[in-house]
Amino acid sequence: MFGPESAHSPNADDLNALYWVLLAIAVALALAINGALIWLAMRYRTARGSEPRRLRSRRPAQVLVAGSFGVLALVLFVLGVVFTESASDVEPSGPDGLQASSQLTAQRDLSIPVDTEPLTITASGQQWLWRYEYPDGTYSYYELVVPVDTAVLVELDSTDVVHRWWVPGLGGKFDVVPNQVSRTWFKADTEGVYYGSSYQFSGASYAAMRTEVQVVSPTEYQAWLTQQADDIAAAQDFVQEELAIRGEPGTRSGAASVQPVGGEQ
Amino acid sequence: MSGAITPQRPELVSEGVPSRRPRWLEIATSGDHKDVGRMLVAASLGFLTLGLLAFLLIRLQLIVPENTLIEPVTFNRLLSVMAATLVMLFALPLALGLFTYLVPLQVGARSLAFPRLANLGAWLYIVGGAVLYISFVYTPPEAGVNPLPPLSDTAFISNNGVDVWIAAVGLSALGFTLLALNLLVTLRKMRAPGLAWRRLPPFSFSAAVSSWILLVIGPAMLAALTMLEIDRHFGGVFFDPGEGGAPTYWQHLSWIFFTGCYLLMILPAAGAISEILPTFSRKPLISRRAVNASMAAIGAIGLLAWMQNMFTASIPVGWLYFAMLAALALIVPLGVLFVNWLGTLASGAIEMRAPMLFALGAISTLSIGLTAELAHAVVPVNWLLADTTDSTGATGYVLVGGSVLGGLAALHYWFPKMTGRLMGESQARISFWAIIAGVQLTFIPMFLAGLNGQPVDAYKYYEDSVYDGSGTGLEVVTDSFQSLDTYNLLTTIGAFILVTGIVLSLVNAVRSLSHGVRAGHDPWGGDTLEWLALSPPPPHNFDVVPDVRSDEPMRDIRDAVRERQAPAPPAKAESDEPVA
Ligand SMILES: [Cu+2]
Numbered sequence: 001m002f003g004p005e006s007a008h009s010p011n012a013d014d015l016n017a018l019y020w021v022l023l024a025i026a027v028a029l030a031l032a033i034n035g036a037l038i039w040l041a042m043r044y045r046t047a048r049g050s051e052p053r054r055l056r057s058r059r060p061a062q063v064l065v066a067g068s069f070g071v072l073a074l075v076l077f078v079l080g081v082v083f084t085e086s087a088s089d090v091e092p093s094g095p096d097g098l099q100a101s102s103q104l105t106a107q108r109d110l111s112i113p114v115d116t117e118p119l120t121i122t123a124s125g126q127q128w129l130w131r132y133e134y135p136d137g138t139y140s141y142y143e144l145v146v147p148v149d150t151a152v153l154v155e156l157d158s159t160d161v162v163h164r165w166w167v168p169g170l171g172g173k174f175d176v177v178p179n180q181v182s183r184t185w186f187k188a189d190t191e192g193v194y195y196g197s198s199y200q201f202s203g204a205s206y207a208a209m210r211t212e213v214q215v216v217s218p219t220e221y222q223a224w225l226t227q228q229a230d231d232i233a234a235a236q237d238f239v240q241e242e243l244a245i246r247g248e249p250g251t252r253s254g255a256a257s258v259q260p261v262g263g264e265q
Numbered sequence: 266m267s268g269a270i271t272p273q274r275p276e277l278v279s280e281g282v283p284s285r286r287p288r289w290l291e292i293a294t295s296g297d298h299k300d301v302g303r304m305l306v307a308a309s310l311g312f313l314t315l316g317l318l319a320f321l322l323i324r325l326q327l328i329v330p331e332n333t334l335i336e337p338v339t340f341n342r343l344l345s346v347m348a349a350t351l352v353m354l355f356a357l358p359l360a361l362g363l364f365t366y367l368v369p370l371q372v373g374a375r376s377l378a379f380p381r382l383a384n385l386g387a388w389l390y391i392v393g394g395a396v397l398y399i400s401f402v403y404t405p406p407e408a409g410v411n412p413l414p415p416l417s418d419t420a421f422i423s424n425n426g427v428d429v430w431i432a433a434v435g436l437s438a439l440g441f442t443l444l445a446l447n448l449l450v451t452l453r454k455m456r457a458p459g460l461a462w463r464r465l466p467p468f469s470f471s472a473a474v475s476s477w478i479l480l481v482i483g484p485a486m487l488a489a490l491t492m493l494e495i496d497r498h499f500g501g502v503f504f505d506p507g508e509g510g511a512p513t514y515w516q517h518l519s520w521i522f523f524t525g526c527y528l529l530m531i532l533p534a535a536g537a538i539s540e541i542l543p544t545f546s547r548k549p550l551i552s553r554r555a556v557n558a559s560m561a562a563i564g565a566i567g568l569l570a571w572m573q574n575m576f577t578a579s580i581p582v583g584w585l586y587f588a589m590l591a592a593l594a595l596i597v598p599l600g601v602l603f604v605n606w607l608g609t610l611a612s613g614a615i616e617m618r619a620p621m622l623f624a625l626g627a628i629s630t631l632s633i634g635l636t637a638e639l640a641h642a643v644v645p646v647n648w649l650l651a652d653t654t655d656s657t658g659a660t661g662y663v664l665v666g667g668s669v670l671g672g673l674a675a676l677h678y679w680f681p682k683m684t685g686r687l688m689g690e691s692q693a694r695i696s697f698w699a700i701i702a703g704v705q706l707t708f709i710p711m712f713l714a715g716l717n718g719q720p721v722d723a724y725k726y727y728e729d730s731v732y733d734g735s736g737t738g739l740e741v742v743t744d745s746f747q748s749l750d751t752y753n754l755l756t757t758i759g760a761f762i763l764v765t766g767i768v769l770s771l772v773n774a775v776r777s778l779s780h781g782v783r784a785g786h787d788p789w790g791g792d793t794l795e796w797l798a799l800s801p802p803p804p805h806n807f808d809v810v811p812d813v814r815s816d817e818p819m820r821d822i823r824d825a826v827r828e829r830q831a832p833a834p835p836a837k838a839e840s841d842e843p844v845a
Contacts, residue, residue, distance in 0.1 A: 004649050004716055005745045015645045022646050026636040033603055033632040040610040041625055044546070045617065052547035053612040062555045062601060069600035073593040080589050080643040084582070087645055127421075143737075161416040162512055164577060164652060168718045168745040172648025175578045177513070178415060179506035182579035192742035193734040199652035199720045201409035203416055204337045207723035214737055 005168035008194070009186035011087040012171050018083045025072070087172065090118055090151055090185045097150035097187070098218040110153075110183055118153040118185065119146065125156070125163030125176040127202060128209040138229045145214045145228075147221040151187045161203065167196030167213050175200065188215040296380025297804055301387050302366025303683065305444075306676070308391050309359035310771055315398065316350030317764045319343045324757040330728040330750050340724035341407040342426070346397060348410040349430065352526050353437045354394045356668035360533035361386075361444045363675050364472040366683060368448055370795035370802060371469045373457025373810045373818075378450035386443035393436030396429060406430035409722055411519055412493075414504035414512045419497050427497065435490045438522075442483030445476035452476075457794065459813035463554060466793040468675075470557045471536025474564040475529055481568060482525030489518035516575055524571040528564060530663055531631065534671020535560055535602060538624045541678050542606055544791050545621035546613025553816055556605050562598035566591055576647040585644050592642035599635055603628070618789070619693035623674035626701055627666050634662025637712070655715025658708040665704045665763070673700075673770050680774065681788045685800045686781030689773050696769035703763025707756050714752035718745040726753065792817035 003020065007013040044050040088110050098119060121144065122133040132144045146152050156165055156176040166173030170186040176198075188194070198209035216224065285291075292300045323343050326335040335343070365387075369377055377383050400406070406426040408417040417427045452465075452473050465473070493515065495501035502508035504515045539556050543549050550556050572580065572588030606628055615621065637659035640646045650656060673696075680688045719726055726749045734741040787796040796819050798806050815821055 001713060002716070005718065005743045008742060015649050018643060018645050019640070019649055022640040022643055026639050029639075030633050030636045033607070033636075034629050036607050037610070037625060037629055037632075040607060041615060041617070044610060044613045044615045046547075046614045047617075050612075050614045052614040054548050055551055055608070055612055056549070057551040057555070057605075057608060062552055062605075065604045066597050066601050069597045070594075072600075073596045076596075076639075076643055077586075077590055077593050080593070080645065081586055083645045084585070087648075088582075161421055162413050166652075166718075169743040172645065173577050173651060174648075177506065177579065180511070180513075180579060190742050192740040193737050194743050195718075195732050195741075195746055197718065197720050197746075200413070201341075201416075201722040203421065204341065204407075207337070207720070207725045210727075212737075214739055215742070216739070 008169045008189050009171050010091045011184075011186060012169055014083045014087040015172055018079060021079065022076075025076075090153065091187055093118070093151045093187065094149035096148060096217075098147040098221060110185060118151040120153045120155060121146070122155045122157055123165055123176070125158040125160075125165065125198065125202075125209075127160050128198070128205040130165070130198075130209070130211045134225060136225065136229070138225055138232065140228060142210075143212045143214055145216060145221060145224050146188065147218040148188055148191050148215050150218070151185060153183060153185045156182045156184065162200050163198045163202050163209065164200035165196070165211075166199050167194050167211065169194055170196075170213065173199050188213070191215050191217060294384065296376070296384050298365050298369050298377045298380065298383060299683070299802060299804075301377075301383040302362050302364075305358045305362025305365060305387050305390070306683075307362075308387075308394065309355050309362055310774070312350050312354035312394050313359075314768070314771065316347050316355055317767060319347035319350065321760060321764055323347060324760040326724060327726070327753045328757040329754070331725050335724070337724045338407055341409065342405040344722055344724075345406040345409055345412070345426075345430065346401075349397060349406070349433060350394075351664060351668075352523075352530075353434055354390075354397070356530050356664065356672075357437070357441055357526060358390055359668060359672050360475060360529055361441060361448075363533065363537075363672075363679065364448055364468075364475070365444060367679060367795055368469050368472050369451060369455070370682070370798055370806055371466050371793050372452060372455060372460055373794045373807065373813065374451060374455035375805050375807065375810075376455075377447050378454060379447050382443050382447050386440040386447065389440030389443070390437045393433045393440065396436065397433035400426070400429040400433075404429065406433075411523065413519075414493065414496065414515050415506065417493060417497075418505065428494065431490045431494050435487060438483050438486045438490075441479050442487075445479035445483070448472050449476045449480070457810050457813050457818075460794075460818075463557075464813060464816050465557070467539035467550070467553065467556050467560070468533075468536035468793075471532045471539075471560050474560050475532050478525045478528055478532075478564050478568060482522045485518050486522035489515060489522070492518075513575075513578060513580070516578060517571070520571045520574045521568070524574065525568060527660070527663065528567040530667035531635075532560055532563060534627055534631065534667040534674070535563075537671055537675035537678065538606060538627055540791070540793065541620050541624040541674055542609045544678075544789050545616045545618060545624075546610055547616075547790075548609065548613045549792070549817065551605055551608040555601055559598040559602040559605070563595065563602070566594050566598065570595065570642070573642055573647070576644050577651055589642060589644050593639075595642075596639065603632060619688060619690050619697070620674050620678035620789070622694065622697050623670050623677055626697060627670035627674055630662055630666030630670055630701075630704055632666075634659055634664075634666050637662060650715060652721045653715030654711040654719045654721055657721055658711035658715065661708045661711065662704065665700070665708075669767060670700065673697075673767075676770075676774065678789070679795075680777065680781075681784035682795055682798075682800050682802070684778055684781065685784060686777050687784045687788060688777040688781060692769060692773040692776075696766050696773060699762055699766025699769060701766075703759050703761075703766050706759025707763050708759070710752040710755040710759070714749055714756070717747060717749060717752070719749050719752075726750075787819070790823075792820045794818050797822065 004016055007016045090110055120135060124131040129141055131139060131141050133139045156174055158176045158178040163176040164173050165176055170188060171184055174182055174184045192215055194213040196211045326332050326340055365383055404424045404426045406429050408422055408427050412427055412430055415421060492503040496503050502510045504510050504512050506512060539550060570588055570591035572584060573592040576585060641650055677688050677693060729747050732746045784800055786800050
């Protein structure tokens with residue numbers, strides 16, 4: 001309730017760990033200020049016979065206060081840098097992941113281990129749906145299917161306006177800007193469904209611009225890829241036939257994710 | 266001496282003296298800083314009412330999941346207009362109105378440096394605001410809180426809504442820049458003898474810092490707006506990603522501006538709080554120098570942190586760290602400011618009058634908003650929280666704490682100076698507690714909804730059951746997007762309480778104009794020069810401008826008067842005692 005989505009990817013671990021630090025500091029500061037405020041306002045009421053004393057603080061006291069807040073700022077800055085770097089380090093795929101698969105954050109500066117090659121998927125935002133393209137050229141709309149325990153590099157791209165991609169539990173959110181590739185990554189540790197959305201106001205149906213990540217085993221992933229490729233081919237054949245018969249493209253409800261349906265399914 | 270005086274014909278007859286113009290025309294064309302200030306305050310509170318109406322409509326749409334009460338496009342228009350109203354038509358002009366009214370009085374000047382320029386600035390803003398609202402009869406803006414290209418380019422929004430936004434924000438920004446320039450010259454050139462910078466009252470000092478900020482951000486935004494307009498209608502490609510431009514340029518320029526606006530929600534309130542606390546604790550700030558220095562540092566460092574709003578953009582990691590450093594460095598002056606406020610309360614004799622109540626509420630609300638914002642200042646946490654309703658909540662706390670509660674504290678405090686009457690005390694209390702309750706109930710659920718992933722600015726959200734994994738044959742791993750219905754319902758209830766509280770204060774102000782208890786020139790025993798002038802002050806403000814010999818000129822004057830009235834050895838008020 002008071003925390004973010006539990007982390008299911010190493011970079012999400014980093015983000016969440018620092019979140020709890022910041023939550024603790026913010027709550028402590030807010031409680032301290034408000035507690036002192038209420039106590040002082042009660043304690044020194046004229047109604048309680050309080051007489052004013054014209055206290056003036058000297059410079060060393062102010063410097064001490066500024067210095068302690070300065071230390072806090074510095075500690076937070078160092079933590080911020082360390083965790084940003086750590087979240088930008090792409091981890092190699094694990095033993096359960098797709099092997100021989102596996103660099104940059106809008107995250108412009110992702111660091112990718114040299115001996116591995118992550119599974120690279122292009123996530124393309126368009127008003128108002130997400131299109132995912134896999135290394136073999138297969139594509140899907142709305143849903144992204146990936147193997148578990150596998151480092152997935154997501155290249156973010158837009159065909160129209162600025163969007164922002166985020167799936168809670170799988171890392172941070174990053175801008176999706178036309179003509180500019182930015183990247184993020186995740187390595188999902190649990191099979192199942194993760195939901196996400198666009199987080200940049202992008203016009204009328206922005207609220208419907210949702211997405212879904214399905215994390216499956218490597219064998220299921222391969223099977224899904226093959227099936228999806230077949231579905232796409234079948235759909236294209238159908239369109240060709242319709243064109244030949246009627247001279248105009250027909251509509252057909254094939255596999256849902258072959259057609260652009262946005263988040264409204 | 267006897268007999269009645271009989272009326273006689275005037276002995277001097279002059280032709281061609283213009284007859285007195287109607288009062289409203291006098292005020293509308295006046296170069297008197299008090300007329301301009303009142304006009305700005307009145308207009309900003311009027312626009313606040315409209316902005317709150319839009320806010321309530323937005324909250325009604327979000328009261329239940331997948332609500333169809335308001336069309337998506339209508340929602341987006343309300344959203345765009347609400348955001349522009351609360352920042353550009355309420356927060357900034359309220360602060361500038363109070364500054365324009367009070368700064369000349371506080372520094373012992375008889376007018377502003379450029380009286381006509383102030384009038385022009387106010388009208389540019391009022392016309393800008395009118396343009397925004399008149400657009401409802403044709404096409405209001407619909408490109409969101411910040412109309413990011415390419416969405417705001419004609420390729421995606423071809424109607425004139427974005428042009429309306431450009432005109433409204435541009436006219437207001439120009440007006441504000443002129444008002445700021447005027448204040449700066451007045452502060453620099455027209456201070457009473459002896460009123461050195463270090464003796465400047467905190468409210469006037471915050472006016473100086475705020476004006477400097479406006480001189481930086483105003484021209485930047487005017488340039489950005491011009492470029493956007495050229496892109497839209499004159500074949501420009503400044504922000505066109507396909508033609509060598511980049512949307513990122515707009516992000517930088519607009520975020521410099523909006524970061525400045527954010528600071529202008531905090532600093533004027535900080536200045537007002539720093540005057541109200543001493544007055545109602547019957548003791549000076551523990552260090553005026555530290556308070557003023559903090560405000561200057563907040564302005565300078567705060568502006569450097571504009572990229573804090575762009576942590577999710579593809580910018581080199583070195584720049585991310587620079588922005589994070591600046592955003593975190595703000596802790597230092599903000600912390601010093603809060604500690605000085607608390608220290609000023611300690612050992613005081615606190616009288617809990619309405620201005621004091623609102624000032625304490627402003628401190629409390631600001632502290633929550635600013636500590637919540639602290640989490641957004643750290644890059645990895647920002648990646649989690651940015652653009653969820655969590656960021657709306659954090660900004661909401663600052664807007665309500667600074668501009669609303671801080672603004673109302675200032676209004677209650679200086680209302681008797683501006684009108685000669687006090688605002689109703691008991692209505693003020695009801696209003697205050699409604700706002701305090703409303704703000705928690707509105708924004709805390711927003712924090713929780715944001716943690717559950719609710720995107721910012723969306724016209725709807727979905728029921729929990731939409732996220733049950735049906736159709737995939739897979740388990741749902743996360744519990745994101747759950748319970749949004751409960752949180753949004755609470756927020757909507759809170760919003761109605763909050764708005765009721767604010768409206769009660771506005772009604773109180775209007776009613777007190779004619780029904781308020783009459784106040785003398787110095788109802789609170791303030792220590793700054795504006796309390797020397799009559800309430801309301803005459804056009805020339807002061808008959809005699811006194812020499813300023815300390816931080817607290819009115820205290821010196823009161824002491825002098827007391828000495829003259831009681832020739833016996835005066836019980837000189839307690840002198841200052843230093844503490845560690
Ligand atoms: Cu989008």
